[in-house]
Amino acid sequence: MPATPSTIAGFTAQGATLDELWRTLTLQAGYNAAIVVLGATLLGIAGGVVGSFIVLRKRALLGDALSHAALPGIAGAFIAATLLGAQGRSLAVLLPGAAAGCVAGVLAVQAIVRWTRLRDDAAIAAVLGVFFGAGIVLLSVIQSMPTGDQGGLASFIYGQTAAMNARDATLIGAVALGSIASVAMLFKEFRLACFDREFAAVQGWPVGAIDLAMTALLVVVTVIGLQAVGLLLIVALLIIPSAAARFWTERLRVMLPLSGAIGGLSAYLGACASALLPHAPTGALIVLVAGAIFAISMTLAPSRGVLASIVRLLRLRVRIAVDHALRAAVERADGARAAQPGRALTLVLRMGGHARVSDGRVELTPRGAERARRVVRAHRLWERYLIEYADAAPSHVDLSADAVEHSLSPALVADLEDALRKRGLPAANGPTNSPHPLDSGQQGGAA
Amino acid sequence: MNSTLHEFVSLDAPPMIAGTLAALCCGLLGNFLVLRRLSLMGDAVAHSVLPGIVVAFLVAGTRASLPMFLGAAASGLIAAALIEVVRRLGRVETGAAMGVVFTVLFALGVLLIERAAARHVDLDADCVLHGQLETLFWFPPEDSSEFWTVRTLAAVPRQVWTLGLMTLITIAFIAALFKELRLAAFDPALASSLGFSAGLMHFALMVMVAAAAVASFEAVGSILVIAMFVCPAATARLLTDRLLPQIVVSAGVAIAAGVGGYLLAAFGPGWIGLPNAVNAAGMMTVVSGVLLAAAAVLGPRHGVLARRRRLARLAVSIAREDLLGLLYRAEELRGPGTAVAQADVRRAIDSGAAARRALRAARRAGEVVHTPNGLRLADSGRARARSLVRSHRLWETYLVKVLGLRPDHVHATAMDLEHVTDAEMARRLAERGGEGMDPHHRPIPPA
Numbered sequence: 001m002p003a004t005p006s007t008i009a010g011f012t013a014q015g016a017t018l019d020e021l022w023r024t025l026t027l028q029a030g031y032n033a034a035i036v037v038l039g040a041t042l043l044g045i046a047g048g049v050v051g052s053f054i055v056l057r058k059r060a061l062l063g064d065a066l067s068h069a070a071l072p073g074i075a076g077a078f079i080a081a082t083l084l085g086a087q088g089r090s091l092a093v094l095l096p097g098a099a100a101g102c103v104a105g106v107l108a109v110q111a112i113v114r115w116t117r118l119r120d121d122a123a124i125a126a127v128l129g130v131f132f133g134a135g136i137v138l139l140s141v142i143q144s145m146p147t148g149d150q151g152g153l154a155s156f157i158y159g160q161t162a163a164m165n166a167r168d169a170t171l172i173g174a175v176a177l178g179s180i181a182s183v184a185m186l187f188k189e190f191r192l193a194c195f196d197r198e199f200a201a202v203q204g205w206p207v208g209a210i211d212l213a214m215t216a217l218l219v220v221v222t223v224i225g226l227q228a229v230g231l232l233l234i235v236a237l238l239i240i241p242s243a244a245a246r247f248w249t250e251r252l253r254v255m256l257p258l259s260g261a262i263g264g265l266s267a268y269l270g271a272c273a274s275a276l277l278p279h280a281p282t283g284a285l286i287v288l289v290a291g292a293i294f295a296i297s298m299t300l301a302p303s304r305g306v307l308a309s310i311v312r313l314l315r316l317r318v319r320i321a322v323d324h325a326l327r328a329a330v331e332r333a334d335g336a337r338a339a340q341p342g343r344a345l346t347l348v349l350r351m352g353g354h355a356r357v358s359d360g361r362v363e364l365t366p367r368g369a370e371r372a373r374r375v376v377r378a379h380r381l382w383e384r385y386l387i388e389y390a391d392a393a394p395s396h397v398d399l400s401a402d403a404v405e406h407s408l409s410p411a412l413v414a415d416l417e418d419a420l421r422k423r424g425l426p427a428a429n430g431p432t433n434s435p436h437p438l439d440s441g442q443q444g445g446a447a
Numbered sequence: 448m449n450s451t452l453h454e455f456v457s458l459d460a461p462p463m464i465a466g467t468l469a470a471l472c473c474g475l476l477g478n479f480l481v482l483r484r485l486s487l488m489g490d491a492v493a494h495s496v497l498p499g500i501v502v503a504f505l506v507a508g509t510r511a512s513l514p515m516f517l518g519a520a521a522s523g524l525i526a527a528a529l530i531e532v533v534r535r536l537g538r539v540e541t542g543a544a545m546g547v548v549f550t551v552l553f554a555l556g557v558l559l560i561e562r563a564a565a566r567h568v569d570l571d572a573d574c575v576l577h578g579q580l581e582t583l584f585w586f587p588p589e590d591s592s593e594f595w596t597v598r599t600l601a602a603v604p605r606q607v608w609t610l611g612l613m614t615l616i617t618i619a620f621i622a623a624l625f626k627e628l629r630l631a632a633f634d635p636a637l638a639s640s641l642g643f644s645a646g647l648m649h650f651a652l653m654v655m656v657a658a659a660a661v662a663s664f665e666a667v668g669s670i671l672v673i674a675m676f677v678c679p680a681a682t683a684r685l686l687t688d689r690l691l692p693q694i695v696v697s698a699g700v701a702i703a704a705g706v707g708g709y710l711l712a713a714f715g716p717g718w719i720g721l722p723n724a725v726n727a728a729g730m731m732t733v734v735s736g737v738l739l740a741a742a743a744v745l746g747p748r749h750g751v752l753a754r755r756r757r758l759a760r761l762a763v764s765i766a767r768e769d770l771l772g773l774l775y776r777a778e779e780l781r782g783p784g785t786a787v788a789q790a791d792v793r794r795a796i797d798s799g800a801a802a803r804r805a806l807r808a809a810r811r812a813g814e815v816v817h818t819p820n821g822l823r824l825a826d827s828g829r830a831r832a833r834s835l836v837r838s839h840r841l842w843e844t845y846l847v848k849v850l851g852l853r854p855d856h857v858h859a860t861a862m863d864l865e866h867v868t869d870a871e872m873a874r875r876l877a878e879r880g881g882e883g884m885d886p887h888h889r890p891i892p893p894a
Contacts, residue, residue: 055540055543058542058543060542060543060545060546061487061490061542061546063546064487064490064546112743115743115751116685116743116749116751117684117685117749118481118681118684118743119484119486121484121486121487122484122486122677122680122681122684124487125486125489125490125673125676125677126486126674126677126678126681126736128490128673129490129670129673129674129675129676129677129678129732129735129736130674130732130733130735131736132670132673132732133670133671133674133729133730133731133732133733133736134729134732134733134736136670136728136729136732137712137726137729137730137733139726139729140723140725140729141716141721141725143723144722144723144725158557232494233550233554233557235546235550236546236547236554239546239547239550240546240547240550240551243539243543243544243546243547246539247537279561279562280558280562281557281561283554283557284554284555284561285558286554287551287553287554288551288554288555288558291547291550291551291554294547294551298533298537298539304537304538306536306537309536
């Protein structure tokens with residue numbers, strides 16, 4: 001591993017004080033540190049924005065193949081420049097080399113998918129592995145060259161923000177801003193190509209050119225990100241922010257800025273933390289911050305989040321249990337042998353104002369009785385509907401109605417009434433009679 | 448034993464065998480990954496084992512292989528499980544889920560390594576990437592009678608034994624569960640309905656992938672592992688159509704990549720006058736990539752060239768039949784023996800190179816003859832020409848009379864179908880559509 005980046009902007013701190021923390025976060029910890037943090041932040045925003053499109057197009061790992069393919073480009077450019085007697089280590093040589101490698105990688109993936117029977121996952125994995133292997137071979141060649149010193153190149157693999165000077169950071173920031181602006185300008189085209197390629201093609205949009213522009217932006221962001229986070233982790237800046245943003249919204253117009261913001265925040269916090277902590281590589285920290293934001297999004301997001309799903313599921317379960325208990329109470333009153341609700345369920349019923357306990361017996365409140373009436377009505381209407389229209393046997397409809405009664409809307413219940421009335425069935429406003437004997441022992445779910 | 452051979456056996460054979468065994472066990476398992484579109488799982492697992500290796504190293508305090516192996520296998524499995532969690536609970540697409548999980552784990556590993564390096568712990572990420580193939584050696588006794596003793600064999604590098612064992616386990620795994628793996632790869636739903644769990648097979652496969660990746664790491668590094676999980680299987684997939692031959696071919700490709708890659712890396716630079724060997728693991732991946740590219744281009748059935756050739760042959764045979772049809776129609780208009788000027792023929796069956804080759808083929812087969820006025824149908828070509836025109840007009844009649852298409856809309860369709868109509872099809876067309884005159888009032892030639 002290259003030298004640790006603890007010396008960024010003169011920091012050799014063993015532990016950061018609050019003052020240092022504040023100064024770093026507010027970009028007052030020296031010109032160079034401020035520029036590096038700003039450059040990284042802009043890079044994070046650009047990665048989040050541009051990466052959204054590959055994630056939405058389900059080609060997330062294309063970015064991984066692309067960044068690994070940069071290595072042979074970098075090493076090749078270094079060798080070529082050194083053989084020609086130029087300074088191989090300058091960015092002016094290495095970045096075009098990296099871009100050439102990326103483009104070759106993308107073309108190879110596309111050629112494999114287009115011309116062979118292999119799927120895109122195999123194409124991406126093969127290109128990634130083989131190009132990276134070729135890069136490693138070239139690095140070992142460089143190591144044995146008389147002028148060779150691959151130390152500077154290794155920083156491209158793992159990223160080393162500390163090696164970034166103010167000029168590099170400015171370049172990164174400017175290019176990042178440029179790519180964000182390009183996305184803003186081409187927003188409509190990208191959205192079309194992302195969600196409905198065939199429609200876009202039929203409408204006469206140059207889908208091929210749009211794809212090309214999207215890939216070009218991807219290459220640009222990857223190349224400028226190499227130095228900051230390294231080619232092994234740059235793909236994280238493309239994937240994680242947009243995958244996290246996707247949890248919060250269903251709209252691209254919201255997702256893009258959000259993804260950019262998550263990317264920017266991750267890069268900003270990661271770069272600051274790396275400036276403050278000794279022996280903490282920037283790239284890894286940025287990715288870990290982004291990963292934490294992803295985990296938070298996946299857990300807490302309001303509608304697509306895991307907690308929200310669990311809560312939804314639990315509420316549905318409780319609703320079903322309450323419905324079944326209420327219906328059981330009505331059926332008990334009609335003389336059926338239905339079970340009494342258990343203790344937990346009784347508590348839920350009392351908290352919902354559906355039941356009260358008097359003399360150790362659970363009885364329905366008016367509110368509970370009203371809901372019970374509605375549930376029983378939906379249940380029996382559905383049973384009659386199944387018997388009349390689906391030719392189901394009366395003894396077979398109870399369980400099916402058990403599952404459906406909770407999701408019948410008032411409008412649907414009214415429709416059922418109308419349909420049954422047309423067949424001349426008594427469907428007065430009160431609870432209908434059960435079409436099957438209640439004591440058949442087939443009581444669903446009330447326990 | 449002469450000294451060259453002795454040098455080869457001590458310095459070259461151990462790394463070559465270790466690399467080849469690693470390629471073999473990863474390549475064999477890769478068959479199922481490629482079929483199940485999980486090629487990138489190798490990539491994901493290969494990146495994700497880093498934190499496990501580091502933690503195991505920090506806990507155990509040694510570079511002994513058992514703790515490292517356990518740590519790496521544990522984190523590989525955790526990665527596979529996390530990917531499933533993110534994919535299922537977060538409803539994130541597979542590629543993005545892999546990207547999120549493995550980059551975060553890899554970043555964690557890089558961070559841990561940097562923190563460890565601060566405490567002067569000798570471990571770096573490079574050895575995980577590049578492997579340490581070149582450090583394997585074995586000094587067999589000069590006297591070949593002692594060659595197979597326990598003491599001598601125990602001196603063979605541990606990695607060779609580990610990988611040999613892993614390869615045997617892999618072969619046993621595939622042999623024992625071949626039927627189940629095949630079914631789970633091609634039709635998971637059928638597998639589940641037949642009573643063995645596709646989910647369990649997935650888990651077993653992931654365990655094997657993690658184990659193979661970990662066993663290979665120490666010797667060959669993660670680059671070779673990623674490439675070997677996909678390249679041999681993908682190459683074999685391009686050359687075969689059945690699973691068993693595919694597995695056998697993939698094993699051959701893996702061995703060729705291992706042996707060929709090592710020889711090229713160790714001796715190749717010498718052939719072109721470079722002093723040092725290049726990275727062997729990298730070279731093995733390059734060889735596997737070259738083999739994949741060769742299969743994609745040259746494969747006998749699915750290769751790009753073979754497909755081109757098939758298409759070209761089809762184009763020639765269609766152009767040749769069109770030529771015969773054209774000359775037959777000219778005879779109909781202007782009597783037997785009518786010649787058509789070559790320029791007119793070219794214009795009529797306009798398909799460039801295919802037309803020229805069709806002309807040459809028809810002349811060589813004696814179906815057409817050159818006259819001063821142009822081309823004329825020879826007697827031997829007339830029968831084929833007549834049956835072709837017959838097919839064309841039968842189709843036109845059928846399309847108009849039976850399918851009710853308009854007479855001026857059927858010519859192009861008949862042009863396409865006439866080339867794929869055999870005698871039996873023509874007989875049935877005549878039954879349905881009738882003989883006599885076609886919709887354009889031309890006679891349908893008798894069979």
